[in-house]
């Protein structure tokens with residue numbers, strides 16, 4: 308006779324379950340890595356006493372770069388090629404310890420890394436991957452330097468990591484097919500320039516409607532969605548018009564495009580943290596005034612929230628240090644989102660964006676037992692990073708703060 312599976316009861320936590328129900332004291336029973344029951348006075352074979360603690364669903368970051376680490380690009384000239392993968396293992400562990408149990412990698416992670424996590428070779432958030440960001444010649448993904456070389460420092464091309472510079476609809480079509488062949492869950496494209504690339508201008512729209520439309524058509528045929536790196540207004544409008552599922556960054560938005568995003572259900576993944584962290588840490592930004600960018604970005608975000616645009620958490624960690632992810636929650640709250648909605652952006656809403664609502668994003672019976680134990684009120688997002696006490700993924704303890 309098969310042994311009955313262990314019932315582990317997480318008892319007495321102040322539970323934010325992600326369903327929209329107000330936080331309240333509850334017990335959660337986990338069996339075989341799944342949530343079996345949520346309620347009061349539940350019993351189990353084993354008990355984890357969470358009196359005085361908060362309990363959240365595993366958090367979801369919809370925009371990270373786990374293979375990228377912050378630092379001057381020129382340092383990469385002296386970094387051995389394979390070192391990035393070993394550092395990625397550390398970045399994944401740091402992200403997991405922050406309470407992020409699922410992440411969408413917005414360029415850099417390849418199928419090997421995703422599979423290594425899925426197979427349990429390395430610990431980390433379960434991943435959806437874009438593999439490579441597509442962009443036009445001279446665009447945000449083109450690492451061409453004024454000396455005439457394009458060294459591929461941040462995002463080198465190698466087996467499993469196809470080149471990302473495309474011009475013309477036929478190249479757009481081939482690029483989607485090549486990325487899908489390499490295992491991409493998402494197609495990522497830069498519809499504007501960006502801050503960190505050598506020559507591109509974040510306010511300029513990149514790629515023309517025929518190229519952008521081809522990406523959407525081909526992604527759709529392969530059962531994939533498109534996510535757009537889009538900062539300036541014209542490029543955001545093109546991304547929304549092309550029918551893309553998410554707009555990443557969305558620094559400069561007008562009310563017209565906000566209304567269309569709300570109507571179409573286009574997601575905004577704002578990554579508010581990037582310019583804030585850059586300013587705080589004295590990272591020079593030759594292209595734009597960081598303070599003005601932060602203000603415009605905050606204003607766009609606030610108006611999008613007011614208009615009912617769907618928001619999911621994304622942080623661009625990799626550009627900012629891994630482990631800083633939860634500061635994004637504080638920034639969202641400072642810019643007008645309620646703490647409960649900010650947490651929803653990191654749980655149930657993020658799961659919806661990723662198409663994973665059936666299995667993660669809330670604490671309900673039948674869902675995977677991804678659980679985050681926090682010290683104190685789960686709805687107080689200030690300093691949340693330092694209050695993460697334990698992280699469970701599929702019911703297994705994957706990170707615990709050591710008592711000091």
Ligand SMILES: [Zn+2]
Pocket residue numbers: 370371372413623
């Ligand atoms: Zn990014």
